[in-house]
Amino acid sequence: MAVDDATPQALVLDNVSIHLAERELLRVDARVAPGDVLTVMGPSGSGKSTLLAYIAGFLDSAFSAQGNVTLGRQNVLTLPAEQRGIGLLFQDALLFPHLSVAGNLCFGLPRDAQNKAQRVAKALSQVGLAGFEARDPATLSGGQQARVALMRLLLSQPRAVLLDEPFSKLDTALRQEMRTLVFSQLREAGLPALLVTHDHADADAAGGPIIELG
Structure with missing residues (x-):
């Protein structure tokens, strides 16, 4: 069953933890309301992008994870990646050439x-x-x-959006312009979003709660 309710709904991370071998990389418990952006910050290797992979449905088998991820009333972890209703924006545009x-x-x-x-x-x-x-x-x-x-x-x-350091490869002048554009479009669409970054300026522009890892 795909997530097909057109009403914007919250993205909830319910006691999500991710491990590499016996080491816990992160533990997150959060609710992201429609139109809000939750920022997860931390150094390289702290598990930021791994968290996005778990939510989106392509976690590498080297990692193990527990906890639920719900979008509205649906636990998206029970769905294949293509039915989760989750959009991703990466560092690279990844346009089809x-x-x-x-x-x-x-x-x-x-x-x-x-x-x-x-x-x-x-x-x-x-x-x-x-x-x-x-x-x-x-x-x-x-x-x-x-x-x-x-x-x-x-x-x-999409019903929710994951942002994987989408501004990191832009020059300084363009970076602020794109932050303003991306976050205003997400608010206008009423989409809950999760941003991972190591840049405090990204977190400030997102304007939502911040979780710091590490």
């Missing part, structure tokens, strides 16, 4: 979506890229690629 900008955005839309061209055009307009439909992703700047990746994620209509 063989598709145009429009093709990348259409990939995020449900197969039976209506008015795809209009929805793509609206998404691009929202992030200042109106008219970029036919562009090759390789011709975009890093900031433009990040904007396309964000809108592709939102067009997929």
Whole structure:
């Protein structure tokens, strides 16, 4: 059973712990309300990205984990990764090089979506890229690629979003601009989000509670 309730719902981490061999990497107990961002901070190796992998459904077999992750009334851990309704934004935009900008955005839309061209055009307009439909992703700047990746994620209509240091590869000037854009879009969509980062400026921009590991 997939998560299919269209009403924004909280993401709850109920006594989640992750171990590598006999060593506990982290333990998290938190509730992320719709539109809020929970930031998990810590040095490399503290388990930040491993936590995201557990929630999203691709935890490496070298790790073991306990605890529940619920989205609304559904324990998402009982679902295959593709049915969890969880979107991910990474350090790299990961756009498909063989598709145009429009093709990348259409990939995020449900197969039976209506008015795809209009929805793509609206998404691009929202992030200042109106008219970029036919562009090759390789011709975009890093900031433009990040904007396309964000809108592709939102067009997929996730129920929650995981952010894996999405601003770390952007230059300083662009980083603050993208923080503002990403967090405002998530709030507008009413999506609970979990951000992992080592940058306090990311946490400050997210404006939500902070859990520090290590």
